[in-house]
Amino acid sequence: MSKKPELRGRAARLARLLPAAPSQAARTPFVLLVVLLLGGGLITLLLLNSSLNEGSFQLTKLKKETQELTDEEQALQKDVDKYAAPDALQRRARELGMVPGGDPAFLGPDGKVRGVPGAAPGTAVRPSAARPPAALPPASPAPSPTGTPAPPSASASASARQPATPSPQAPATGSPSAAGDPSAPASASAGGAPRPPAIAERPAPTTPGR
Amino acid sequence: MVSLGLTLVMLAFVVRLLQVQAVDADVYAAKAEKNRYSTHKLAAERGAITDRGGVELATSVDAYDITADPSLFTPKETKTGDAPEQAAALLAPIIDKDTDEVAEKLRTPKSRFTLLARRATPQVWKQIKDLRTALADKASTDPKAVNVLGGVFAVPTSKRVYPNAGLAAGILGWVNADGKGGGGIEQQLNKELAGKQGEVRYAQSGGRRVPTAGSTEKPAVPGSDVELTIDRDIQWAAQDAITEQVRKSHADRGYVLVQDTRTGEVLAMANAPGFDPNDLSQAQGTSLGNAAVQDAFEPGSTAKVMSMAAVLEENAATPGTRVTVPNRLHRGDRLFQDDIDHPTWYLTLNGVLAKSSNIGTILATGELGDTQEQVNKSLYSYLRKFGIGKETGLGFPGETSGILAPPDKWSTSQQFTIPFGQGVSINAMQAASVYSTIANGGVRIEPTLVRGTKGPDGRFTPAPAPKKTRVVSDRTARTVAGMLESVVDDEQGTGxxxxxxxxxxxxxxxxxxxxxPKTGRYHGYTSSFAGFAPADKPRVTVYCVIQNATKGSYFGGQICGPIYxxxxxxxxxxxxxxxxxxxxxxxPVTFSPGKPETPGRPADDR
Known part of the structure; x- marks a missing residue:
């Protein structure tokens, strides 16, 4: 390698296109740049990945939390529904000494009463009602737990206080346990789609009425 | 030698490479796929059913099926002989089951699955989970302790709940074990309520989703909410009243219908005895369903209102028309009588309705035509127009149309019993609709039970408007309303x-x-009461029926009147x-036979 071989003609022209002696000075920063880019990329990727994974963990955690809160909400809603159910309201109202409103009566803006207001039906208490003193005046909110009957004058005072326009939410009648009462006798016809018996063959009745 | 050996080794590698990468590539790819990707169905939330005020009558909540793997309870796995018993003692009080029964399930041989409790609340599962964690902690610190609950798992599912228990159960129906509607509105509108199942597919590792790998998700479409025309409070009042009376009268069953006369919307449809859709195992088979539209029965005197409307509409009589009602009347092949023996009554047409005279009704409807054939035809056309023998339009599953034979098939006695409501079968909804028609000025509005649906996007789609048909003129309807008032208002009335x-x-x-229904013969009574109020500006129709009251009175006015x-x-x-x-x-209800007829009214020669 002490002496360069002589190039001629075409080869010489081609040789001129090649860079002369490679530049020693430019190489180091380039290598550094490449290493930096590679390393940086790697680290970024790592960071990205770990943050994604972290997000995934957080997602799982939050999902679990949502689930727990949903469960709690549903459980609480169930409790609310239990209190808001009509027969529960009726039971509570009875416990507070309230009775069904009876005949509706309306108080107009001009002070005119429409309908016939009457005394609250104080004695109409079913055996299944929680407490007997249905005629307790509304003024005494807590009937005694022993069930002391109301004084005879109570119904009069109750009638005076009876609101002219009953609230639509106020339960009117009924026993708390009545809704699901299984004691009624089973009916003969099937529940699905009972086939009405043919009419023509039967003797026609002559004594129905009213 | 060495080079030959190397070549062989390389060749072996190349062949294996080819096999893995080219020949069996698909198999391996599929294997990888199978373990790497997991597909899950996303359950669609079933829509709620609400009343007209938006109060939820049926809704879905999260629940868990508590399951166990019996192979994890064997003595070999747990190193203790009575692991199932120990686990059962812990679990039974939580899931509210019998200890022996749970232990028995956990002892199932050669099985890897057993269902301990169906649709338990999340709270129950949380309790079990906490207990399991506590036991696992103890087992990790104390080598002698065993986690007997290690084989208990839960499968998330959803549960249909009816917050008001038995309220409106007949209308709502129930959802079967597959989550499909099994009766009532749940069945009728199952498609709308159910929504569409979704699906998610993602790469997973150790059960956790790999975030960078792609995933495809087709979200579930939740079901629509259905809004009924029912008013929860009125429904409750109706159900409470009828349940009480059915119990008192020792009756087979009873129904109460409340209908808005101006819109045809059903405000309440109560059955007794009912059932609790939350717990069908306690329900009696005969009380499932909605008897108010599924029972066909002979209405009796409440059907006289149609005969009266027909007579008035045809101008065959007026409310003041005199009808002389004998104690017995021979028609066709039988001798008809009223509910009580009476001397000859001198009633007006109004009085015939007020006192509910069968003989009077037969005499009055006789005026509908010159021959009995014409009478039958005319009456039949009115009954049909009132909706008898036709579907009510509710489209309720299992609904009956009742039975109304065409007039040429009417038997000799039927010709005279149909005017007073025997020999013809209807359901309670049809009967209520008849009174609503009179109340609504003679225009029949098809009854509706569903107001509309609210899609997952929150948009409310109202149900199609009900069909309206004119049955009788406004004048006739008003007159009949006035006559119906006498039934309640007059001292001689039955109501x-x-x-x-x-x-x-x-x-x-x-x-x-x-x-x-057992014998197909007449036995017992159907007591009923129908009507509307206020009579001069009607808003509500109430119809009450009690089937086969066996204790106390069986007269409609006595037991259904108070419910009404x-x-x-x-x-x-x-x-x-x-x-x-x-x-x-x-x-006026009666007339004195001596006095002359009011001028302008057709005389009744009987």
Whole structure:
């Protein structure tokens, strides 16, 4: 390698296109740049990945939390529904000494009463009602737990206080346990789609009425 | 030698490479796929059913099926002989089951799955989970302790709950074990309620989703909410009243219908005895379903209102027309009588309805035509127009149309019994609709039970408007309403128990001979009461039926009248309908035979 071989003609022209002696000075920063880019990329990727994974963990955690809160909400809603159910309201109202409103009566803006207001039906208490003193005046909110009957004058005072326009939410009648009462006798016809018996063959009745 | 060896080794590698990468590539790819990707169905949330005020009557909540792997409870796995018993003792009180039964399930040999509790609440599962964690902690610190609950798992599912228990159960129906509607609205509108199942597919590692790997998700479409026309409070009042009376009268069953006369919307449809859709195992088979539209029965005297409307519409008589009612009347092949023996009654047409005379009704409908054939044809056409023998339009599953034979098939006796409601079968909804038609000025509005649906996007789609048909003229309807008032208002009327002081109440009692579904013969009575209020500006129709009352009175006016009153009072209060304050019609009920006929009215020669 002490002496360069002589190039001629075409080869010489081609040789001129090649860079002369490679530049020693430019190489180091380039290598550094490449290493930096590679390393940086790697680290970024790592960071990205770990943050994604972290997000995934957080997602799982939050999902679990949502689930727990949903469960709690549903459980609480169930409790609310239990209190808001009509027969529960009726039971509570009875416990507070309230009775069904009876005949509706309306108080107009001009002070005119429409309908016939009457005394609250104080004695109409079913055996299944929680407490007997249905005629307790509304003024005494807590009937005694022993069930002391109301004084005879109570119904009069109750009638005076009876609101002219009953609230639509106020339960009117009924026993708390009545809704699901299984004691009624089973009916003969099937529940699905009972086939009405043919009419023509039967003797026609002559004594129905009213 | 060495180079040959190397070549062979390389060749082996190349062949294996080719095999893995080219020949069996698909198999391996599929294997990888199978473990790497997991597909899950996303359950669609079933829509809620609400009343007209948006109160939820049926809704879905999260639940868990508590399961166990019996192979993890064997002595080999747990190193203790009585692991199932120990686990059962811990689990049984939580899931509310019998200890022995749970232990038995956990002992199932050669099985890897057993269901301990179906649709348990999340709270129950949390309790078990906490217990399991505590046991696992103990087991990790104390080598002698074993986690006997290691083989208990849960499968998330959802549960249909009916917050008001038995309220409106007949209308709502229930959902079967597959999550499909098994009856009532749940069945009728199952498609709308159910929504569409979704699917998610993602790369997973150790059960956790790999975030960078792609995933495809087709979200589930939640079901629509269905809004009923029912008013929860009125429904409750109706259900409470009828349940109480059915119990008191030792009756087979009873129904109460409340309908808005102006829109045809059903405000309440109560059955007794009912059932609790939350717990079908306790329900009696005969009380499942919605008897108010699924039972066909002979209505009796409440059907006389149609005969009267026909007579008035055809101008065959007026409310003042005199009808002389003998104690017995021979028609066709039998001798007809009224519910009580009486001397010859001198009644007006109004009085015939008020006193619910069968003989009077037969005589009055006789005026519909010159021959019996014409009478039958005319009456039949009116009955059809009132909706008898036709579907009510509710489209309710298992609904009956009742039976109304065409007039040429009417037997000799049927010709005379159909005018007073025997020999023809209807369901309670049809009967209520008849009274709503009269109340609505003679225009029949098809009853509706569903107001509309609310899609997952929150948009409300109202149900199609009900069909309206004119049955009788407005004038006839008003006259009939006035006559119905006499039933309740007049001292001689049969429905005096239904009076509501301050209001003008129209009503009609019915006590029909009942066809025993077992024998197909007449046995017992169908007691009923139908009517509307206020009579001069109707808002609500209430119809009450009690089938086969066996204790106390069986007269419609006596046992259904008070229910009508209770429910009507409640409905008037709920809808805030004040009395009109006008004087009642007070049409005459009787006439004195000596006095001459009021001029202008056709004479009745009987």
């Amino acid at each position: 005096t128990k239904a009076r509501i002081p301050g209001y003008r109440v129209a009503g009609k009692t019915g006590t029909a001979n009942r066809v025993d 009153k209770k429910v009507m009072q409640f409905a008037l209060k709920t809808l805030q309908v004040p009395p009109t304050g006008k004087a009642p019609a007070r049409l």
